[in-house]
Amino acid sequence: MTIKYQSQKIAQYFYTFAIILFAVQVLVGLVAAIQFLKPDIAILSFATIRTLHINALVVWLLAGLMGATYYVVPEESETELWNYPIALFQFWATVVAVTAVVVGYIVMGIFPQANISVLGTLVLNEGREYIEAPRWADVLIVVSVLLFLFNMFMTMLKTKKWTAIQGVLLTGLVFLALMYLPGMFYSKNMVKDQFWWWWVIHLWVEGSWEVIAGALLAFMLMKTIGAKREVLEKWMYIEVGLVLFTGILGTGHHYYFIGTPKYWWWVGGFFSSLEPVPLLLMVWDAFRTTREARNVTNKVGLFYTVAHAIFNFVGAGLWGVIHTLPQVNQWTHGTQITTAHGHLAFYGAYVLLIMAMIYVTLPSMRGVKEFKTSRAYQAFWWMTISMVFIVLTITGAGMVQVYMERLMGLDYVAVKANYNLWFWIIRAIFGVGFLVGTLIFVYDYFRLGKDQGLQKT
Amino acid sequence: MSNKAARNLFIFGSLFFFVIFLGLTFDTMKQIDGRAPEVTKEVDDGKQVWHKYDCIGCHTILGNGSYFAPDMTKVVEKKPAGYLKKFLMDPKSTNKNATMPKLGLSSKEADDMIAFLTWISKIDTNGWPPKPILAQAAGVGGAQQTRGQQVYQSQGCSNCHSINGIGGTSGPDLTKVGAAGKDAEWHMKHLKDPNSLVPGSAMPPYPSLSDSDLKELAAYLVSLK
Numbered sequence A: 001m002t003i004k005y006q007s008q009k010i011a012q013y014f015y016t017f018a019i020i021l022f023a024v025q026v027l028v029g030l031v032a033a034i035q036f037l038k039p040d041i042a043i044l045s046f047a048t049i050r051t052l053h054i055n056a057l058v059v060w061l062l063a064g065l066m067g068a069t070y071y072v073v074p075e076e077s078e079t080e081l082w083n084y085p086i087a088l089f090q091f092w093a094t095v096v097a098v099t100a101v102v103v104g105y106i107v108m109g110i111f112p113q114a115n116i117s118v119l120g121t122l123v124l125n126e127g128r129e130y131i132e133a134p135r136w137a138d139v140l141i142v143v144s145v146l147l148f149l150f151n152m153f154m155t156m157l158k159t160k161k162w163t164a165i166q167g168v169l170l171t172g173l174v175f176l177a178l179m180y181l182p183g184m185f186y187s188k189n190m191v192k193d194q195f196w197w198w199w200v201i202h203l204w205v206e207g208s209w210e211v212i213a214g215a216l217l218a219f220m221l222m223k224t225i226g227a228k229r230e231v232l233e234k235w236m237y238i239e240v241g242l243v244l245f246t247g248i249l250g251t252g253h254h255y256y257f258i259g260t261p262k263y264w265w266w267v268g269g270f271f272s273s274l275e276p277v278p279l280l281l282m283v284w285d286a287f288r289t290t291r292e293a294r295n296v297t298n299k300v301g302l303f304y305t306v307a308h309a310i311f312n313f314v315g316a317g318l319w320g321v322i323h324t325l326p327q328v329n330q331w332t333h334g335t336q337i338t339t340a341h342g343h344l345a346f347y348g349a350y351v352l353l354i355m356a357m358i359y360v361t362l363p364s365m366r367g368v369k370e371f372k373t374s375r376a377y378q379a380f381w382w383m384t385i386s387m388v389f390i391v392l393t394i395t396g397a398g399m400v401q402v403y404m405e406r407l408m409g410l411d412y413v414a415v416k417a418n419y420n421l422w423f424w425i426i427r428a429i430f431g432v433g434f435l436v437g438t439l440i441f442v443y444d445y446f447r448l449g450k451d452q453g454l455q456k457t
Numbered sequence B: 001m002s003n004k005a006a007r008n009l010f011i012f013g014s015l016f017f018f019v020i021f022l023g024l025t026f027d028t029m030k031q032i033d034g035r036a037p038e039v040t041k042e043v044d045d046g047k048q049v050w051h052k053y054d055c056i057g058c059h060t061i062l063g064n065g066s067y068f069a070p071d072m073t074k075v076v077e078k079k080p081a082g083y084l085k086k087f088l089m090d091p092k093s094t095n096k097n098a099t100m101p102k103l104g105l106s107s108k109e110a111d112d113m114i115a116f117l118t119w120i121s122k123i124d125t126n127g128w129p130p131k132p133i134l135a136q137a138a139g140v141g142g143a144q145q146t147r148g149q150q151v152y153q154s155q156g157c158s159n160c161h162s163i164n165g166i167g168g169t170s171g172p173d174l175t176k177v178g179a180a181g182k183d184a185e186w187h188m189k190h191l192k193d194p195n196s197l198v199p200g201s202a203m204p205p206y207p208s209l210s211d212s213d214l215k216e217l218a219a220y221l222v223s224l225k
C-alpha cells in the first residue's frame, strides 16, 4: 500500500504533533488526579494542570482531525492538495501559537497577577473552561482554520468531485469553525456568558464533531474492508442527520439551571434523550458492514474503527443519557458523574476516532502493506481497560457525592476528603495504566512500518 | 430512500432544527435579564476577577466548571461577606485546613468578587441547587433538641462548623470542643467578639444574641466532649 498523492503525507505532521500533545495530556491528567489526594504535589496548582489537560486534549484532537482531513480530501478528490506550502505553513503556525498559549498558562499559573487585561481581554488565560485560550490566540486559531478550510475547498474545486464523504466532512468542519465564534465575545451577564459558552462546547462535541466522526466512520469502513460506497454514504447521511436533529436542540440539557427559562427542561430533555439513537445506528452500521466484508485489508484499522463506534455509543450515548433528564440532572449537575461521562465520551468518540484514522491511514503513508500489529492491540487494551475502570470508579465517586452532598446535605469538602478518598486513589492507579497504554501507542506510532521481519497482518 | 433524498433530509432537516434553535435563543436572550438583578459595575468587575484568576479551574458556578472545589452559586447565602473577604485574600490564615491557594486578590478585587457572587446567588435557577431531601426527611423524626442546639441551628453555625461529621469545614470541627478546656465564659465572650480572644479571627461576631441564648449555646458547646 502506498499513498496515491504525495501531498497526503502532510497528515503525518499533524499526527505527530497530536500524539505528542496526547502524551502530555495524559501525564498532566495523572498529576491532576494525584492533586485530589495531595493538592501541593506540583509547582502548578490544580487549576493550571487541569487547564493544560483539557486544552491539550482539545488541541490534539483538532490537530488529528486536520491531519485526517488532509489525508481524506486529496484521496476523495483524486488530486494533489491545492497548495502544499500553505498547508505546511498552517501546520507550523499552529504549533507556534499553541506553544505560546501553553507558555502563557504556565506563566499565569506561577504569577496570577501576570494575567492582565488589555483592551478588555485577558492576555494569558481567559478563565473560561475549555476555551481558556486568550483572544489573540482565538484570532490566530480562526485564521489557521480558515487557511486549512480554504486549502480543502480549492483542492475539491480542482476536480469538482463532490463525494458525499468529503461533503459531509467539510460541512462538519465549517460548522466547527463557525461554532468557535460564539465563544469569542465578552458578556457582562454570567448567564449569557454560559449560554454562549455551551454553544461552543456542546455544539462541538455533540454537533459538528459527531458529523465529522460520521464521515470518517464511512471512510474508514470503506478503506479497511472495501465496503460499498453507495450504501455507506446513505447511512452516513441518516446518521449525521439524526445527530443534528437531536443534538442542536439537545443543547437545552445545559440550560436547565443556569438562569435560562424553564421551557428548556422540555426541549433539552426530549431532544437530548434521543441523542443516543444516531450513535447506536453507527454501531449497527459498523457491524453490518463488517459482517458483509469479504476481504479485510487492515485488521487493526477495522478493530479501532469498530471500537470507536461502540465506545462512542457507550460513553456519549449511555453515560450521557443517564443524567440528561432535568429531574435527574438537578441532583447530578456538576458532580463527578459529569466527569465520568466526560472521560468515556471523549475517549470513545474522539480519542479512538483519531487513533483509528491513524491506523487506517498511516501504513500507506509509511509505504508498508503489512506492519507489526501487536503493539497496537496492547495499547488498546491498556488504555481501554484503564479508562473503563477510571470511569466506573468516578461514577462510584459521583454516586456517593450525589447521595451524601446533594441528598443528605453534607459538606462538599467533607465528602471529597472522607467518603471519596478511596475513589481518588483507585483513579490514580488506573491512570498509571492508561499512561502505559499511551506510551505504547506513542512508541508504536513512531515505529510503525519500520520493524524488521514484518509479521502478517 | 435514495442517497439524494437522504442528503436533502440531512441538509434541510438540520437547517430546520437550527432555525428553531435560533428562535428559542432569541427568546431566551430577551428573558435572561429579567431573571437576575441588574449587572452593576461592581458585579461586572467581580466577574472579570473571576476570569482573571481562573476560579473555574477548580470551582463550578451554576454547576458548570471543575469539580475540585465547592460550587459557588449560593456560597454567599452560607458565608458572611466579612468571612469571605478574609478567605479570598488569604485562605490559609482563615481556615488552616484550606487548600485553596493564596491567589493575591486585592481588597477591591475581593469586594468586587463578593458583589459578583451575591449577584449570582440571586439568579432564578429554576430551583437549583435543590434542598437536600433526605436531610429534611430525617429532621422530621429527629430527637428532641435542647435550646442550645436550637440556637446553634438557627444561627447557621453548621455552615462553617461540623459536629459528628455534619456541617461545614470552614471553621474548626466542634465535635470535641468542650474537651479543649475552654469554659462557658470563654465561649460567650468569643461568640460576642471572636477577635478579642483570637486576633484576626474570621468567625463572624454574634453581638445581638440574647444573654439567655448565649448561655444556652455556650453550655451546649462545653457539653461537646
Ligand code: HEM
Pocket: A129, A205, A206, A253, A254, A272, A273, A275, A276, A316, A317, A319, A320, A321, A322, A323, A324, A325, A329, A332, A333, A334, A335, A338, A341, A342, A343, A345, A346, A349, B063, B064, B065
Ligand atoms: C461525543 C459526544 C460527547 C462528549 C465528548 C461529551 C462530553 C461532555 C463533557 C466533557 C461534559 C462536561 C462539560 C463540563 O466540563 O462542564 C458533558 C456534559 C454533559 N453531557 Fe455530554 N458529551 C457527549 C455526548 C453527550 C450525549 C449524547 C448526552 C446525552 C444523551 C450528553 C449529556 C450530557 C449532560 C446532561 C451533561 C451535563 C452534565 C452536568 O449537568 O454537569 N452528552 N459532556
Ligand code: HEM
Pocket: A026, A029, A030, A031, A032, A033, A050, A053, A054, A057, A338, A339, A340, A341, A342, A343, A346, A347, A351, A390, A427, A428, A430, A431, A432, A434, A435, B065, B066, B067, B068
Ligand atoms: C484520553 C483520555 C482522557 C480524556 C479524553 C480526558 C478528558 C477529560 C476532560 C474532558 C476533562 C474535563 C471535564 C470533566 O472533568 O468532565 C478532564 C478532567 C480531568 N481528567 Fe481527564 N481525560 C483523559 C485521561 C485522564 C487520565 C488518564 C486521568 C488520570 C487518572 C485524568 C484525570 C482527570 C482529572 C483529575 C480531571 C479533573 C476532573 C475534575 O474537575 O474533577 N484524565 N479529563
Ligand SMILES: [Fe+2]
Pocket: A202, A206, A250, A251, A253, A254
Ligand atoms: Fe451536551
